[in-house]
Amino acid sequence: MIKPSDPRFLFLSHNTDLGPPFRILVDTNFINFSIQNKIELVQGMMDCLMAKCIPTITDCVLAELEKLGPKYRLALRIAKDPRFERLHCDHSGSYADDCLVQRVSVHKCYIVATCDRDLRRRIRKVPGVPLMYVVKHRYQIERLPDAGASFH
Template sequence: MKITRQKHAKKYISFYKYNFKFRPPFQILIDGTFCQAALKNKIQIKEQMPKYLMGEVQLCTTNCVLKELESLGKELYGAKIILQRFQVRNCAHIKSPVGASQCLLSMIDGNNPHHYFVATQDQDLTASVKRIPGIPLIFIIQNTMVLDKPSPSSAAHVQAVQTGQLVTVQQKESIQTLKEEQGLVNSTERKGRKRKRKGGPNPLSCLKKKKKTQGPQQQKPAGEKKKRKRHRKRTGEGGLQVETIAQIEKA
């Protein structure tokens, strides 16, 4: 039974990852009813939730949920202690708290932009969550946590996208980018390239070239005679050669 439950969870998580861009760490919105059920069934939420969802999680709640538990008295004191250990996300009801169900619904309003899971035992909240596509629902049954299968609204949304009846947010952004590239839409911001300023001359090239210093020439000793050079001349008649030796002496 445990292996089958794990397989179903893996299948449902893949559905939300592929179609609704869910990524770890998964953000789990938890209310007081879920904590009370976990306390009653001796379930360690912080330890078992990452194992069940096969990924890192962030357990969180809101101020409205904590305020509601405080107002219900000592019977839910244990659930309140558990819930206080989780992250508290800011909601729009800080000055005037509302009911836990209403607050959690406001957190996932607008097609769940922050990709929240919802963990609850509240039947009314569960029914409201199932009407919104793309929201995974977790509840406790028979001493175990269970990730509910995708709701009919989520399945219908995915089918509509695949058949081309709906356009996702990513597709809208791609279309807008293509329109701007084709000049069909005046882009508000123009991204211009920075002009390169003409820099000055290279300081190394401005250095004066050093003249090569010539070494001292070797002076020939005085009185040394130059070597004799022989010049051969040809006479015109008979092809006879006459050698003349000219001695050139240094003055």
């Protein structure tokens, strides 16, 4: 039995736009870390959140994977999985991290999946947006600070 104080459920009280099915905005390195840790992406997300999840990827993240070349061919194939929702970007040549931060600042209906420490630090400054990352061969959801808290 999961307790209501479990971090997986605490973020719901801070952001009422979030609810099953969860839309998870995936970053380039999250896919790579999932491959390295042999985690099946969609199933791992559902196991972590215990609910239906829709992995979501932006054009910028796909472009970044394409630029990384043949070494990241498997990551690109996973990103093009039909279970992934594709978000079109209306800007050109943007850095994928900037694109993700801008998108969650405007639409707080996403959980951001990233293993990039710098991006996680930037996302934490956006109140109401939970983070998912890889820890010990499984996904972990980070509890949100109070949505009204000030960030320095």
